Structure formats: structure tokens, C-alpha cells
Amino acid sequence: MVKPDALTLLNTRPQHQAAHLTRLAEHAGVEVLACPTIEIEPQALPESAATCFKRFDKIVFVSRNAVSVLQQLFQAKGLASPPFGESAQCFAIGQATQQALQAQGWPLASLDIKRFVSEDLLATEALQDLQGQRCLIVKGEGGRPTLKAGLENAGADVEEWLIYRRRPAAFCAQAWSKFQSVAHPVVLASSLQAWSNLVAMVTETETDSRETHPKNAQAWLFLQDIIVFSERIESAIREQGWRGRIFVVPQQSDDGVLSALKQISMQS
Known part of the structure; x- marks a missing residue:
């Protein structure tokens, strides 16, 4: 089983909403990388x-x-x-x-x-x-x-x-580069738009990053664990080719994300 502190969460929440979740996850031993994909x-x-x-x-x-x-x-x-x-x-x-x-x-x-x-x-x-x-x-x-x-x-x-x-927010190039190298990456998608923006950002920057990360970035992303906020998001991203495990939060909140992280840790 993967220890909780082996998980790394890509926090795609808007910057002004991300801090509380980051504190909760880090307190639980999860590394968090800030990567807002949406600006309000x-x-x-x-x-x-x-x-x-x-x-x-x-x-x-x-x-x-x-x-x-x-x-x-x-x-x-x-x-x-x-x-x-x-x-x-x-x-x-x-x-x-x-x-x-x-x-x-x-x-x-x-x-x-x-x-x-x-x-x-x-x-x-x-x-x-x-x-x-x-x-x-x-x-x-x-x-x-x-x-x-x-x-x-x-x-x-x-x-x-x-x-x-x-x-769309500016792409978090530094966080994304690190995320591709961690032991157990976990993506957060609190909305379908947050996920779509991340995919678009990764795809657009893929050519420029091949010297440091030669693997197909989108294909790699689609193999990872992801936490989503609804069954509707789960169905949509699965239809678009997501092959990794999908975890739907038990409640649409930061506590719900924390519960999903614990579930991932227990099932790994």
C-alpha cells in the first residue's frame, strides 16, 4: 500500500480557493502542487x-x-x-x-x-x-x-x-514538470472546465517540453488517478479517453477531496 505521504495532488482549483485544501492535504501527509487552471x-x-x-x-x-x-x-x-x-x-x-x-x-x-x-x-x-x-x-x-x-x-x-x-489561467509549467516525476500523481478536477483547461494546457505545451519530458504528456496524464466532483464529470472524461482510476468525492467540498485522497491511499 502506498503511504499517504507518497501521494502528490495537482491542485487545479482557482488560486483564491486553493489554500484551505492545500493545508488539509498537507496536514494529512500529501504533497500538493498548485496548478490553477481557471481564473474567476x-x-x-x-x-x-x-x-x-x-x-x-x-x-x-x-x-x-x-x-x-x-x-x-x-x-x-x-x-x-x-x-x-x-x-x-x-x-x-x-x-x-x-x-x-x-x-x-x-x-x-x-x-x-x-x-x-x-x-x-x-x-x-x-x-x-x-x-x-x-x-x-x-x-x-x-x-x-x-x-x-x-x-x-x-x-x-x-x-x-x-x-x-x-x-483559463496561465499554465503552471514548473508544477507540471515536477508532477510528471513524482511517485504517485493524483489530479483534481472540481469541474469539467478545470479538467478541459488542464488537458488543453498540457497539449499546447507538449511540443516545447519534449526535451525534458519526451513521453507523450497527454497520454501519460490520462493514465493517472483523478479526483472528480461528480459522476457527470467522471462519465465525460471517461468518454474522452481517461484510462486511469477515477474517484468521485463523497461530498463536493475540500473535506470530500481529503476523503478521496485517503481512499486512493488505501487502495494503492
Whole structure:
């Protein structure tokens, strides 16, 4: 069995989100190499955001970036926090998003669910009969239409605020070079875009790096262990040729990643 300290995690989280996971993993004896593949770029709020926000009955945040960026944008308007209405309820997609909402102290709906995914959220009693209610989805560019369609099917008037966009980060050439030489490399893909960006970066730089790493970098990458945040990501990367082991986190959070690392260590 591989000892925990033989694992090396390629942490592809955005730079501003990576520190907590790095501390957790290193405390558990895992080496961590920072390799952000995504940068978060805030976008402008609607002009009427400060006045219309309080009219929403239910606000769904699709990521912890949605939580932090919304707070940042309202603070830029001179407000301490978003102006929630008296009966407003917040909902989260993802365990990390739930934790971010709790940390902000925003009005969080009390739900008895184990998986913070769109399908399970839409099945809760709180989102069944939404006739006459206004719902807001706070998100970045892209994503699945499942959530919006589900809320509309329940009778809600749904609005989406696209408050940030993701763009590829600069390639972590030094970390990647070291990662190719470690005893037991483990990749992290918290989103399909994070994985796609990594593959694109590796492919684009492969020709330039052949003098130091003559092996086919993408082929080598596709043989490694990878931790992903959902079965959907697992299926997508498997269809695109991933041949290594894939570990789906038990919960979409840093603690979930740590659990997956322990599982990899035990099964190696």
C-alpha cells in the first residue's frame, strides 16, 4: 500500500480557493502542487440589482464563487451585503457552496438532503409549488439548464444573474514538470472546465517540453488517478479517453477531496 505521504495532488482549483485544501492535504501527509487552471473574472450586476434583489423569494447559488462574487459586487455598490427580502431563502448547489452561505450568515433554507445537486434540490418540498414566486439563480457563464427549467416547471418566475466568467489561467509549467516525476500523481478536477483547461494546457505545451519530458504528456496524464466532483464529470472524461482510476468525492467540498485522497491511499 502506498503511504499517504507518497501521494502528490495537482491542485487545479482557482488560486483564491486553493489554500484551505492545500493545508488539509498537507496536514494529512500529501504533497500538493498548485496548478490553477481557471481564473474567476467578476462581471457587472444588473443596473437595478440593489432595488430588485429584495423582491426575490428564493435565491439559488450554483457555486461558492457565486456567493463570494455577489458579496464583492454588492460591497462595491456600498452595501455591506446583498439586501435580502424579509422572507428570502438561499439554496446551494454543492456542499462547498452551502458552507460558503453558512459562513456569510445569509438566510439559508433548512433542507434534509445528502447531495447538493440540481436534481436533489429540485425534489425538495421547498421547491415544489412556486406559483407566484420569484426565483434568482446566481451563477457564472455556462452550466446546465436543469435548474432553471425545474424551477419554471414548478411555476416560478426565474431570473439568472451571470456575475462571473471563468477563463483559463496561465499554465503552471514548473508544477507540471515536477508532477510528471513524482511517485504517485493524483489530479483534481472540481469541474469539467478545470479538467478541459488542464488537458488543453498540457497539449499546447507538449511540443516545447519534449526535451525534458519526451513521453507523450497527454497520454501519460490520462493514465493517472483523478479526483472528480461528480459522476457527470467522471462519465465525460471517461468518454474522452481517461484510462486511469477515477474517484468521485463523497461530498463536493475540500473535506470530500481529503476523503478521496485517503481512499486512493488505501487502495494503492
